[in-house]
Amino acid sequence: MKNEINIGLLGFGVVGSGVAQILDNHQEDLQHKLGVPVSIKKVLVKNLYKERDCDLPAEVFTTDLNEILGDSSIDLIVEVIGGTTEAREAIEKSLNAGKGVVTANKDVMAEYGLDLLQLADENKCDLFFEASVGGGIPLIRTLEDGLASDRISALTGIVNGTTNFILTKMKHDNMSYEDALAEATELGFAEADPSADVDGIDAARKMVILASLAFSTEVRLDDVFVRGLREIQDGDLELAAQFGYTLKLAGSAKKNCDGIEVAVEPVLVPDSHPLASVNNEFNAVYVYGEAVGETMFYGPGAGSLPTATSVTADIVAACRNLLMGVNGRRIHSPQHERHVKTDDRKFARYFHRIRVKDEVGVLTKLTAIYSRYGASLATVIQDSDNGIEADLIFITHQISRQQHLDIMNELNETPEVINVLSHYRVEGESR
Incomplete structure:
Protein backbone atom coordinates (compact mmCIF):
# COMPACT_ATOMS: atom_id res chain seq x y z
CA MET A 1 0.00 0.00 0.00
CA LYS A 2 1.41 3.38 -1.03
CA ASN A 3 1.91 5.90 1.74
CA GLU A 4 2.21 8.89 -0.62
CA ILE A 5 1.55 9.93 -4.22
CA ASN A 6 4.22 11.89 -6.08
CA ILE A 7 3.45 13.96 -9.15
CA GLY A 8 5.59 15.08 -12.07
CA LEU A 9 4.13 18.35 -13.31
CA LEU A 10 4.93 19.23 -16.94
CA GLY A 11 4.52 22.98 -17.36
CA PHE A 12 4.17 25.78 -14.84
CA GLY A 13 2.15 28.43 -16.65
CA VAL A 14 -1.32 29.68 -15.79
CA VAL A 15 -2.85 26.22 -15.31
CA GLY A 16 0.24 24.51 -13.89
CA SER A 17 0.71 27.13 -11.20
CA GLY A 18 -3.01 26.85 -10.44
CA VAL A 19 -2.68 23.10 -9.94
CA ALA A 20 0.26 23.64 -7.57
CA GLN A 21 -1.77 26.23 -5.65
CA ILE A 22 -4.77 23.94 -5.24
CA LEU A 23 -2.65 20.95 -4.19
CA ASP A 24 -0.94 23.12 -1.59
CA ASN A 25 -4.03 24.88 -0.26
CA HIS A 26 -6.21 21.75 -0.21
CA GLN A 27 -3.65 19.25 1.03
CA GLU A 28 -5.58 18.45 4.20
CA ASP A 29 -8.77 17.79 2.21
CA LEU A 30 -6.91 15.63 -0.31
CA GLN A 31 -5.32 13.54 2.43
CA HIS A 32 -8.73 13.03 3.99
CA LYS A 33 -10.21 11.88 0.66
CA LEU A 34 -7.30 9.65 -0.35
CA GLY A 35 -5.70 8.66 2.93
CA VAL A 36 -2.22 9.68 1.73
CA PRO A 37 -0.48 12.99 0.94
CA VAL A 38 -0.20 14.13 -2.66
CA SER A 39 2.83 16.21 -3.52
CA ILE A 40 4.63 17.63 -6.53
CA LYS A 41 8.01 15.92 -6.78
CA LYS A 42 9.29 17.54 -9.99
CA VAL A 43 8.20 20.33 -12.36
CA LEU A 44 9.29 20.56 -15.99
CA VAL A 45 9.97 24.14 -17.12
CA LYS A 46 11.84 25.81 -19.98
CA ASN A 47 13.73 28.31 -17.80
CA LEU A 48 15.09 27.32 -14.40
CA TYR A 49 15.94 30.90 -13.47
CA LYS A 50 12.59 32.56 -14.12
CA GLU A 51 11.11 34.19 -11.01
CA ARG A 52 8.04 32.30 -9.80
CA ASP A 53 5.56 33.21 -7.11
CA CYS A 54 5.23 29.83 -5.41
CA ASP A 55 6.37 27.90 -2.36
CA LEU A 56 8.04 25.07 -4.29
CA PRO A 57 11.80 24.78 -3.64
CA ALA A 58 14.19 25.52 -6.52
CA GLU A 59 15.44 21.92 -6.72
CA VAL A 60 11.95 20.75 -7.73
CA PHE A 61 12.26 22.44 -11.13
CA THR A 62 14.00 20.80 -14.06
CA THR A 63 14.35 21.23 -17.81
CA ASP A 64 14.87 17.51 -18.43
CA LEU A 65 11.78 15.37 -19.04
CA ASN A 66 13.86 12.19 -18.68
CA GLU A 67 14.73 13.17 -15.13
CA ILE A 68 11.02 13.03 -14.32
CA LEU A 69 10.21 9.88 -16.27
CA GLY A 70 13.23 8.07 -14.86
CA ASP A 71 12.24 8.80 -11.26
CA SER A 72 10.58 5.63 -9.99
CA SER A 73 9.07 7.50 -7.04
CA ILE A 74 6.92 9.63 -9.37
CA ASP A 75 3.55 7.94 -9.78
CA LEU A 76 1.61 10.31 -12.00
CA ILE A 77 2.35 12.84 -14.75
CA VAL A 78 0.29 16.02 -15.12
CA GLU A 79 0.74 17.58 -18.57
CA VAL A 80 -0.16 21.27 -18.84
CA ILE A 81 2.49 22.34 -21.38
CA GLY A 82 0.00 23.36 -24.06
CA GLY A 83 0.60 23.17 -27.80
CA THR A 84 0.63 19.94 -29.73
CA THR A 85 3.92 18.31 -30.71
CA GLU A 86 5.88 18.65 -27.47
CA ALA A 87 2.86 17.80 -25.33
CA ARG A 88 1.93 14.75 -27.42
CA GLU A 89 5.48 13.40 -27.25
CA ALA A 90 5.59 13.96 -23.48
CA ILE A 91 2.30 12.09 -23.00
CA GLU A 92 3.48 9.20 -25.17
CA LYS A 93 6.80 8.93 -23.31
CA SER A 94 5.02 9.06 -19.96
CA LEU A 95 2.61 6.28 -20.88
CA ASN A 96 5.41 4.14 -22.31
CA ALA A 97 7.25 4.66 -19.04
CA GLY A 98 4.29 3.14 -17.24
CA LYS A 99 3.09 6.37 -15.65
CA GLY A 100 -0.51 7.52 -15.75
CA VAL A 101 -1.23 10.94 -17.25
CA VAL A 102 -3.62 13.78 -16.52
CA THR A 103 -3.80 16.38 -19.30
CA ALA A 104 -5.69 19.59 -20.00
CA ASN A 105 -4.66 19.58 -23.66
CA LYS A 106 -7.68 19.76 -25.98
CA ASP A 107 -5.51 20.11 -29.10
CA VAL A 108 -3.69 16.85 -28.46
CA MET A 109 -6.80 14.95 -27.37
CA ALA A 110 -8.82 16.12 -30.38
CA GLU A 111 -6.09 15.19 -32.88
CA TYR A 112 -4.53 12.13 -31.25
CA GLY A 113 -6.87 11.15 -28.41
CA LEU A 114 -7.86 7.74 -29.76
CA ASP A 115 -4.24 6.69 -30.31
CA LEU A 116 -3.17 7.97 -26.89
CA LEU A 117 -6.04 6.21 -25.13
CA GLN A 118 -5.13 2.96 -26.88
CA LEU A 119 -1.49 3.49 -25.82
CA ALA A 120 -2.69 3.97 -22.25
CA ASP A 121 -4.62 0.70 -22.47
CA GLU A 122 -1.55 -1.13 -23.80
CA ASN A 123 0.59 0.13 -20.92
CA LYS A 124 -2.11 -0.40 -18.28
CA CYS A 125 -2.09 3.29 -17.43
CA ASP A 126 -4.76 5.90 -16.83
CA LEU A 127 -5.20 8.87 -19.16
CA PHE A 128 -7.58 11.51 -17.84
CA PHE A 129 -8.49 14.71 -19.70
CA GLU A 130 -11.43 16.38 -17.93
CA ALA A 131 -9.92 19.88 -18.21
CA SER A 132 -9.60 19.66 -22.01
CA VAL A 133 -13.21 20.81 -22.41
CA GLY A 134 -15.26 23.29 -20.43
CA GLY A 135 -12.70 24.54 -17.91
CA GLY A 136 -14.25 23.87 -14.50
CA ILE A 137 -17.38 22.11 -15.82
CA PRO A 138 -17.27 18.31 -15.25
CA LEU A 139 -18.40 17.38 -18.76
CA ILE A 140 -16.02 14.51 -19.53
CA ARG A 141 -16.71 12.68 -16.29
CA THR A 142 -20.44 13.17 -16.77
CA LEU A 143 -20.34 11.58 -20.23
CA GLU A 144 -18.01 8.75 -19.17
CA ASP A 145 -19.59 7.93 -15.81
CA GLY A 146 -22.67 9.94 -14.85
CA LEU A 147 -24.56 9.18 -18.07
CA ALA A 148 -22.83 5.90 -18.88
CA SER A 149 -26.10 3.97 -18.61
CA ASP A 150 -27.92 6.28 -21.01
CA ARG A 151 -27.75 6.68 -24.78
CA ILE A 152 -26.83 10.21 -25.77
CA SER A 153 -28.62 11.38 -28.90
CA ALA A 154 -27.35 14.94 -29.07
CA LEU A 155 -25.41 17.65 -27.32
CA THR A 156 -25.20 21.31 -28.09
CA GLY A 157 -23.72 24.30 -26.39
CA ILE A 158 -21.25 27.11 -25.98
CA VAL A 159 -17.76 25.69 -25.51
CA ASN A 160 -15.59 28.73 -26.20
CA GLY A 161 -15.63 31.55 -23.68
CA THR A 162 -13.74 34.03 -25.86
CA THR A 163 -16.31 34.09 -28.65
CA ASN A 164 -19.19 34.12 -26.20
CA PHE A 165 -17.65 37.15 -24.48
CA ILE A 166 -17.29 38.93 -27.85
CA LEU A 167 -20.89 38.22 -28.88
CA THR A 168 -22.16 39.31 -25.46
CA LYS A 169 -20.38 42.66 -25.78
CA MET A 170 -21.64 43.12 -29.33
CA LYS A 171 -25.24 42.47 -28.32
CA HIS A 172 -25.54 44.08 -24.88
CA ASP A 173 -22.97 46.88 -25.12
CA ASN A 174 -23.45 47.60 -28.83
CA MET A 175 -19.73 47.09 -29.46
CA SER A 176 -18.23 46.41 -32.84
CA TYR A 177 -16.57 43.04 -33.39
CA GLU A 178 -13.15 44.71 -33.38
CA ASP A 179 -13.74 46.58 -30.10
CA ALA A 180 -15.18 43.48 -28.40
CA LEU A 181 -12.18 41.42 -29.51
CA ALA A 182 -9.81 44.11 -28.23
CA GLU A 183 -11.47 44.05 -24.80
CA ALA A 184 -11.36 40.25 -24.72
CA THR A 185 -7.65 40.41 -25.48
CA GLU A 186 -7.05 43.06 -22.81
CA LEU A 187 -8.83 40.94 -20.19
CA GLY A 188 -6.87 37.83 -21.15
CA PHE A 189 -9.82 35.92 -22.65
CA ALA A 190 -8.33 36.07 -26.16
CA GLU A 191 -4.80 35.21 -27.27
CA ALA A 192 -2.59 37.65 -29.18
CA ASP A 193 -3.52 35.58 -32.25
CA PRO A 194 -7.24 34.88 -31.68
CA SER A 195 -7.74 32.86 -34.88
CA ALA A 196 -8.31 29.49 -33.19
CA ASP A 197 -11.10 31.02 -31.11
CA VAL A 198 -12.86 33.36 -33.54
CA ASP A 199 -12.58 30.95 -36.49
CA GLY A 200 -14.21 28.16 -34.47
CA ILE A 201 -11.20 25.80 -34.40
CA ASP A 202 -10.91 25.72 -30.60
CA ALA A 203 -14.59 24.87 -30.26
CA ALA A 204 -14.32 22.25 -33.03
CA ARG A 205 -11.54 20.45 -31.16
CA LYS A 206 -13.67 20.38 -28.03
CA MET A 207 -16.66 19.04 -29.95
CA VAL A 208 -14.49 16.23 -31.35
CA ILE A 209 -13.71 15.16 -27.79
CA LEU A 210 -17.30 15.46 -26.56
CA ALA A 211 -18.86 13.72 -29.57
CA SER A 212 -16.35 10.85 -29.44
CA LEU A 213 -17.28 10.20 -25.81
CA ALA A 214 -21.00 10.82 -26.14
CA PHE A 215 -21.43 8.48 -29.10
CA SER A 216 -18.58 6.02 -28.34
CA THR A 217 -17.19 6.34 -31.83
CA GLU A 218 -14.23 7.90 -33.58
CA VAL A 219 -14.82 11.53 -34.52
CA ARG A 220 -12.16 13.38 -36.49
CA LEU A 221 -11.56 17.10 -36.74
CA ASP A 222 -12.24 16.84 -40.48
CA ASP A 223 -15.73 15.56 -39.65
CA VAL A 224 -16.68 18.89 -38.06
CA PHE A 225 -18.32 21.59 -40.16
CA VAL A 226 -16.77 24.88 -38.97
CA ARG A 227 -17.71 28.54 -39.45
CA GLY A 228 -16.42 31.36 -37.27
CA LEU A 229 -17.40 34.81 -36.08
CA ARG A 230 -15.83 36.64 -39.01
CA GLU A 231 -18.81 35.75 -41.21
CA ILE A 232 -21.25 37.70 -39.02
CA GLN A 233 -22.42 40.82 -40.88
CA ASP A 234 -23.37 44.26 -39.57
CA GLY A 235 -26.98 44.25 -38.48
CA ASP A 236 -27.26 40.47 -38.02
CA LEU A 237 -27.49 40.63 -34.22
CA GLU A 238 -30.18 43.31 -34.40
CA LEU A 239 -32.14 41.33 -36.97
CA ALA A 240 -31.87 38.19 -34.85
CA ALA A 241 -33.29 40.10 -31.88
CA GLN A 242 -36.22 41.35 -33.98
CA PHE A 243 -37.17 37.75 -34.71
CA GLY A 244 -36.72 36.62 -31.09
CA TYR A 245 -33.29 35.02 -31.46
CA THR A 246 -29.82 35.44 -29.97
CA LEU A 247 -26.72 34.78 -32.07
CA LYS A 248 -24.25 32.36 -30.46
CA LEU A 249 -21.19 30.48 -31.68
CA ALA A 250 -22.35 27.00 -30.75
CA GLY A 251 -21.13 23.47 -31.13
CA SER A 252 -23.57 20.68 -31.88
CA ALA A 253 -23.31 16.93 -32.22
CA LYS A 254 -26.18 14.65 -33.17
CA LYS A 255 -26.57 10.94 -33.76
CA ASN A 256 -29.33 8.80 -35.21
CA CYS A 257 -29.64 5.79 -37.46
CA ASP A 258 -28.17 7.78 -40.36
CA GLY A 259 -24.92 8.43 -38.49
CA ILE A 260 -23.37 11.40 -36.70
CA GLU A 261 -23.08 15.08 -37.54
CA VAL A 262 -20.88 17.58 -35.74
CA ALA A 263 -20.73 21.32 -36.38
CA VAL A 264 -19.41 24.57 -34.92
CA GLU A 265 -20.93 27.74 -36.32
CA PRO A 266 -22.82 30.92 -35.44
CA VAL A 267 -26.43 29.87 -34.89
CA LEU A 268 -29.68 31.56 -33.97
CA VAL A 269 -30.95 30.41 -30.60
CA PRO A 270 -34.51 31.31 -29.50
CA ASP A 271 -34.45 33.88 -26.70
CA SER A 272 -36.53 31.45 -24.64
CA HIS A 273 -33.76 28.82 -24.77
CA VAL A 292 -32.56 11.28 -18.67
CA GLY A 293 -33.96 13.74 -21.21
CA GLU A 294 -32.36 17.20 -21.24
CA THR A 295 -29.57 18.17 -18.85
CA MET A 296 -27.51 21.36 -18.87
CA PHE A 297 -23.99 21.97 -17.56
CA TYR A 298 -22.93 25.57 -16.94
CA GLY A 299 -19.86 27.27 -15.57
CA PRO A 300 -16.63 29.14 -16.27
CA GLY A 301 -15.03 27.76 -19.41
CA ALA A 302 -11.48 28.91 -18.78
CA GLY A 303 -9.16 30.52 -16.27
CA SER A 304 -6.37 29.32 -14.04
CA LEU A 305 -8.29 27.99 -11.06
CA PRO A 306 -11.43 26.65 -12.82
CA THR A 307 -9.27 24.64 -15.23
CA ALA A 308 -6.86 23.64 -12.46
CA THR A 309 -9.85 22.41 -10.45
CA SER A 310 -10.74 19.97 -13.24
CA VAL A 311 -7.10 18.87 -13.48
CA THR A 312 -7.01 18.25 -9.74
CA ALA A 313 -10.24 16.25 -9.91
CA ASP A 314 -8.54 14.00 -12.45
CA ILE A 315 -5.50 13.76 -10.17
CA VAL A 316 -7.76 12.55 -7.35
CA ALA A 317 -9.37 9.96 -9.65
CA ALA A 318 -5.98 8.72 -10.87
CA CYS A 319 -4.65 8.57 -7.30
CA ARG A 320 -7.61 6.48 -6.18
CA ASN A 321 -6.99 4.03 -8.99
CA LEU A 322 -3.31 3.81 -8.06
CA LEU A 323 -4.11 3.21 -4.40
CA MET A 324 -6.65 0.49 -5.25
CA GLY A 325 -4.40 -1.05 -7.91
CA VAL A 326 -6.98 -0.63 -10.66
CA ASN A 327 -5.25 1.96 -12.82
CA GLY A 328 -5.42 1.30 -16.56
CA ARG A 329 -8.43 -1.00 -16.28
CA ARG A 330 -10.83 1.08 -18.40
CA ILE A 331 -11.44 0.09 -22.03
CA HIS A 332 -11.23 3.08 -24.36
CA SER A 333 -11.80 1.50 -27.78
CA PRO A 334 -14.88 2.92 -29.58
CA GLN A 335 -18.01 0.81 -29.45
CA HIS A 336 -19.39 1.91 -32.82
CA GLU A 337 -17.87 2.29 -36.26
CA ARG A 338 -17.38 5.80 -37.55
CA HIS A 339 -20.26 6.81 -39.81
CA VAL A 340 -20.71 10.49 -40.70
CA LYS A 341 -23.94 11.77 -42.21
CA THR A 342 -24.00 13.17 -45.70
CA ASP A 343 -25.41 16.66 -46.16
CA ASP A 344 -28.75 15.34 -47.43
CA ARG A 345 -29.30 13.68 -44.02
CA LYS A 346 -28.56 16.74 -41.85
CA PHE A 347 -31.74 18.68 -41.09
CA ALA A 348 -32.35 22.09 -39.57
CA ARG A 349 -34.15 25.39 -40.04
CA TYR A 350 -32.21 28.18 -41.75
CA PHE A 351 -32.17 31.97 -41.65
CA HIS A 352 -31.24 33.66 -44.95
CA ARG A 353 -30.59 37.39 -45.37
CA ILE A 354 -30.49 38.33 -49.07
CA ARG A 355 -29.88 41.72 -50.68
CA VAL A 356 -31.76 42.04 -53.96
CA LYS A 357 -32.68 44.62 -56.58
CA ASP A 358 -35.91 46.31 -55.52
CA GLU A 359 -37.92 45.32 -58.60
CA VAL A 360 -41.35 43.90 -59.25
CA GLY A 361 -41.41 40.11 -59.27
CA VAL A 362 -38.14 39.52 -57.40
CA LEU A 363 -39.82 38.10 -54.28
CA THR A 364 -41.89 35.72 -56.41
CA LYS A 365 -38.82 34.57 -58.31
CA LEU A 366 -36.85 33.87 -55.13
CA THR A 367 -39.66 32.01 -53.37
CA ALA A 368 -39.94 29.85 -56.49
CA ILE A 369 -36.27 28.85 -56.02
CA TYR A 370 -37.03 27.61 -52.51
CA SER A 371 -40.08 25.74 -53.77
CA ARG A 372 -38.05 24.12 -56.52
CA TYR A 373 -35.76 22.55 -53.93
CA GLY A 374 -38.64 21.42 -51.71
CA ALA A 375 -38.07 24.07 -49.04
CA SER A 376 -41.07 25.73 -47.41
CA LEU A 377 -40.77 29.14 -45.78
CA ALA A 378 -41.95 29.89 -42.25
CA THR A 379 -41.12 33.62 -42.40
CA VAL A 380 -40.76 36.07 -45.28
CA ILE A 381 -39.91 39.74 -44.59
CA GLN A 382 -38.94 42.45 -47.09
CA ASP A 383 -37.15 45.60 -45.95
CA SER A 384 -36.61 48.43 -48.46
CA ASP A 385 -35.57 51.97 -47.65
CA ASN A 386 -34.24 53.45 -50.90
CA GLY A 387 -36.30 51.96 -53.72
CA ILE A 388 -33.15 50.58 -55.36
CA GLU A 389 -32.15 47.68 -53.11
CA ALA A 390 -34.05 45.59 -50.59
CA ASP A 391 -33.19 43.03 -47.95
CA LEU A 392 -35.24 39.85 -47.93
CA ILE A 393 -35.30 37.77 -44.76
CA PHE A 394 -36.34 34.13 -45.15
CA ILE A 395 -36.61 31.60 -42.33
CA THR A 396 -37.26 28.08 -43.58
CA HIS A 397 -39.00 25.14 -42.06
CA GLN A 398 -36.72 22.11 -41.63
CA ILE A 399 -34.66 21.36 -44.71
CA SER A 400 -31.53 19.35 -45.31
CA ARG A 401 -28.14 21.00 -45.41
CA GLN A 402 -27.91 19.90 -49.05
CA GLN A 403 -31.12 21.78 -49.84
CA HIS A 404 -29.69 24.83 -48.07
CA LEU A 405 -26.47 24.63 -50.12
CA ASP A 406 -28.34 24.14 -53.40
CA ILE A 407 -30.54 27.15 -52.66
CA MET A 408 -27.50 29.27 -51.75
CA ASN A 409 -25.79 28.31 -55.00
CA GLU A 410 -28.78 29.25 -57.14
CA LEU A 411 -29.38 32.50 -55.25
CA ASN A 412 -25.78 33.53 -55.89
CA GLU A 413 -26.30 32.92 -59.63
CA THR A 414 -29.59 34.82 -59.81
CA PRO A 415 -29.20 38.22 -61.58
CA GLU A 416 -31.66 39.96 -59.25
CA VAL A 417 -29.64 38.93 -56.18
CA ILE A 418 -26.94 41.45 -55.27
CA ASN A 419 -25.53 39.38 -52.42
CA VAL A 420 -26.45 36.69 -49.92
CA LEU A 421 -25.45 38.74 -46.88
CA SER A 422 -25.68 36.04 -44.23
CA HIS A 423 -27.12 32.66 -43.43
CA TYR A 424 -27.43 30.82 -40.12
CA ARG A 425 -28.76 27.55 -38.83
CA VAL A 426 -31.57 27.94 -36.32
CA GLU A 427 -30.79 25.88 -33.23
CA GLY A 428 -33.13 24.67 -30.51
CA GLU A 429 -36.25 24.34 -32.66
CA SER A 430 -37.62 21.30 -34.49
CA ARG A 431 -40.56 22.68 -36.45
Missing part, protein backbone atom coordinates in the same frame (compact mmCIF):
# COMPACT_ATOMS: atom_id res chain seq x y z
CA PRO A 274 -31.41 28.77 -21.73
CA LEU A 275 -28.34 28.99 -24.00
CA ALA A 276 -29.48 32.46 -25.08
CA SER A 277 -28.87 33.79 -21.55
CA VAL A 278 -25.34 32.34 -21.21
CA ASN A 279 -23.17 35.44 -21.39
CA ASN A 280 -19.59 36.68 -21.20
CA GLU A 281 -16.87 34.03 -20.82
CA PHE A 282 -19.18 31.33 -19.47
CA ASN A 283 -19.76 27.97 -21.16
CA ALA A 284 -22.88 25.82 -21.17
CA VAL A 285 -23.63 22.47 -22.78
CA TYR A 286 -26.98 20.75 -23.21
CA VAL A 287 -26.91 16.95 -23.27
CA TYR A 288 -29.90 14.99 -24.57
CA GLY A 289 -30.23 11.40 -23.35
CA GLU A 290 -32.90 8.85 -24.22
CA ALA A 291 -33.57 8.13 -20.55
